[in-house]
Amino acid sequence: MTQTRTGQSFTGTDYQRLARELVDPDVWDFIEGGAEAERTVAANLAAFDRVRLRPRVLAGVSEVDTSVELFGTRYATPLGVAPTAYHRLVDAEGEVATARGAGAAGALFVVGMFASRTLEEIAEASSSELWIQLYWLRRRDVMAALLRRAERCGYGAVMLTVDVPRMGRRWRDMRNGFAIGGDVAAVNIDAGVMASAHERAAGGSALVRHTAQQFDAGVTWDDLAWLRAQTRLPLVLKGILTAEDARLAVRHGADAIVVSNHGGRQLDGAVASLDVLAEVADAAGGRPVLFDGGVRRGVDALAALALGARMVLLGRPPLWGLAAGGADGVAGLLRTTTEELAHAMALAGRPTLGDLDRSVVRMSTIAGGA
Numbered sequence: 001m002t003q004t005r006t007g008q009s010f011t012g013t014d015y016q017r018l019a020r021e022l023v024d025p026d027v028w029d030f031i032e033g034g035a036e037a038e039r040t041v042a043a044n045l046a047a048f049d050r051v052r053l054r055p056r057v058l059a060g061v062s063e064v065d066t067s068v069e070l071f072g073t074r075y076a077t078p079l080g081v082a083p084t085a086y087h088r089l090v091d092a093e094g095e096v097a098t099a100r101g102a103g104a105a106g107a108l109f110v111v112g113m114f115a116s117r118t119l120e121e122i123a124e125a126s127s128s129e130l131w132i133q134l135y136w137l138r139r140r141d142v143m144a145a146l147l148r149r150a151e152r153c154g155y156g157a158v159m160l161t162v163d164v165p166r167m168g169r170r171w172r173d174m175r176n177g178f179a180i181g182g183d184v185a186a187v188n189i190d191a192g193v194m195a196s197a198h199e200r201a202a203g204g205s206a207l208v209r210h211t212a213q214q215f216d217a218g219v220t221w222d223d224l225a226w227l228r229a230q231t232r233l234p235l236v237l238k239g240i241l242t243a244e245d246a247r248l249a250v251r252h253g254a255d256a257i258v259v260s261n262h263g264g265r266q267l268d269g270a271v272a273s274l275d276v277l278a279e280v281a282d283a284a285g286g287r288p289v290l291f292d293g294g295v296r297r298g299v300d301a302l303a304a305l306a307l308g309a310r311m312v313l314l315g316r317p318p319l320w321g322l323a324a325g326g327a328d329g330v331a332g333l334l335r336t337t338t339e340e341l342a343h344a345m346a347l348a349g350r351p352t353l354g355d356l357d358r359s360v361v362r363m364s365t366i367a368g369g370a
């Protein structure tokens with residue numbers, strides 16, 4: 001699933017269109033939707049519409065290298081798969097197919113705590129690096145047990161998501177009474193911890209109820225010492241949007257941070273990820289900074305890499321690829337976007353990721369304007 005009938009490559013929007021036709025409307029709303037008025041969903045995309053690139057010429061671009069190193073691992077592409085819940089909602093094989101696709105593209109795959117295949121099955125299917133994503137649960141024993149399992153099957157880092165003290169209010173899901181159903185489940189978490197996500201109730205999202213019961217909204221910076229002490233894996237904090245929090249993250253032992261507003265699914269009205277990337281990167285004290293939110297094309301990745309990201313994660317697009325074509329769709333989506341990035345690097349006169357710095361980007365004040 002990497003070519004159209006006329007032999008041309010699919011782009012991200014082709015996968016999106018195909019996926020929309022194939023996926024159940026409630027699931028589509030769950031994937032595409034954001035919090036409240038979805039202003040931050042729109043802001044993430046609009047920020048990339050304001051990017052204007054400053055190409056350099058005669059830079060010797062016959063070879064373009066998109067490879068990147070992070071925590072001692074080399075990746076063919078700086079694009080990675082962001083953690084997203086329940087891949088079996090869109091593909092019978094779920095995260096196992098995603099892992100095969102990410103592996104084929106040489107990309108990092110961050111497996112969600114709410115994955116619908118076991119960490120072991122996913123590791124078995126993967127030929128590239130996996131990380132595990134965690135939410136802070138009231139049940140720290142469940143977090144610790146997951147960590148042990150992830151370590152045992154070779155996951156390379158822990159990504160703690162810190163922007164969900166409670167679930168954002170996603171009106172699409174609430175109106176749809178969205179619940180995780182059928183034979184899809186968060187199989188890595190105790191049945192007792194998960195039960196409430198499966199109860200469909202009129203006028204509400206089961207996910208909202210579930211997280212209110214299970215997530216620990218009282219956690220503070222000082223609690224990070226507990227998690228830090230549980231593992232020797234690198235600790236990555238996902239969901240940082242300010243210089244203040246970047247400094248606190250470094251002070252409390254984070255090895256890297258992810259600039260993210262959770263794809264506009266948490267605090268509606270939060271700043272676009274791209275608009276704070278440079279500020280947060282400056283405050284990260286040299287720790288690697290990853291980025292997500294609204295990356296849809298290779299040039300978007302180029303801009304985020306230029307503004308300080310070491311790696312760029314994609315949330316919704318790999319789910320489109322997965323829905324449209326399983327493992328091949330995920331690989332196709334990641335490869336196509338990486339090819340777009342390489343193309344943009346050549347035309348911008350920056351043949352390696354090391355050449356990408358802030359001089360590449362000038363932010364216009366108006367979308368579609370100068």
Ligand SMILES: Cc1cc2nc3c(=O)[nH]c(=O)nc-3n(C[C@H](O)[C@H](O)[C@H](O)COP(=O)(O)O)c2cc1C
Binds near residue numbers: 263314
């Ligand atoms: C359907 C869906 C489920 C998600 N589930 C999780 C999750 O379980 N854990 C997490 O940290 N982020 C989750 N996210 C957020 C993504 O990791 C990422 O921050 C966001 O999707 C990036 O924006 P993008 O979709 O514009 O690329 C989810 C996003 C979507 C769309």
Ligand SMILES: O=C(O)C(=O)c1ccccc1
Binds near residue numbers: 114207262265
């Ligand atoms: O994080 C999310 O955005 C999300 O949708 C989700 C859903 C269920 C469990 C965990 C996260």
